[in-house]
Structures are given as C-alpha cells and as structure tokens.
Amino acid sequence: MAEPWFYTETVKDHFFNPRNIFKTEKEIAEYKADGVGEVGSPACGDVMKMWIKIKDDRIVECKWQTFGCASAIASTSMLSVIVTEHNGMSLDKALDIKPQDIVSRLGELPLRKFHCSVLGHRALRAAINDYFKKTKQEKRMVKDEPMQNICGVKQ
C-alpha cells in the first residue's frame, strides 16, 4: 500500500499556529534562558534552536525557532507543549521522551517525515545538557549518537 501523504488535523493546527515559537529577534535577545540547544545543519536549512527555563528541576518554558519544514515546526510545537503542560515536565522525564512520543501526540506523520520530529527532540536534549553544564550537573548530561541523514546531511 502506498504511503499516505496526508497530514492530521493536529499536525496542520500546530504548523499553522505553532506554540511557543519565537517570532522576533527582539524576543530572543530579551529572553533569559536557563539552557539553549541547537542542532541540525545550516547547509540544508534544517536547523533547530531551543531555549528552556527550569524551575525546581522542571521545564516551565520551552521556546524554539527553526529553518526546518512544516513537519519539524508541527513536531517541535507539540514537543514544547508536552514538556511544559501540567506545570512542567521533570528533566529526567523529558530526557525519556522519544520522537515516537511526539509523533503519537500529533496522530501520525508520513513515514519519510518522521526524521523531522528528531530535530526538536535533539534540540531539547541539547538545551537540557546546556542547563546541566551551566549548573555544574555534568553527571546528568546525556550523550547521543551524532545525528546523521537529516535530509542527507551529516552533523
């Protein structure tokens, strides 16, 4: 059976109305983040940057910006909701999130668009690592395999 090309209503909603996205350089310049993460390759345009605020070991704010595609925008919008809803997710729990968890909350993504959800997922982990580094909690830092084949470009 051919792979479906359709996006769910939830994907479309998060693409057309992305949650927690930075819209201006001024917003970014004035934002006081506790952790910042950036992943992707500027060469192909798939870059994701994420800013988080932490309180009592929970993510209370999650902001982001990307050059990625519609699926990356929808996935990261959903991820930013998942980690900040219910007074914020604990950092340990946030590190347990898998790209599949984001896609499940979106309903689904076409198979060849699954990698787009990895961008936000990796940016979040990088931002959490940055927070751990800044707060001298290096022991809690996570090590991920380098990302490969995001749109065919090695990072």
Ligand code: FES
């Ligand atoms: S991030 Fe979606 S096609 Fe590369």
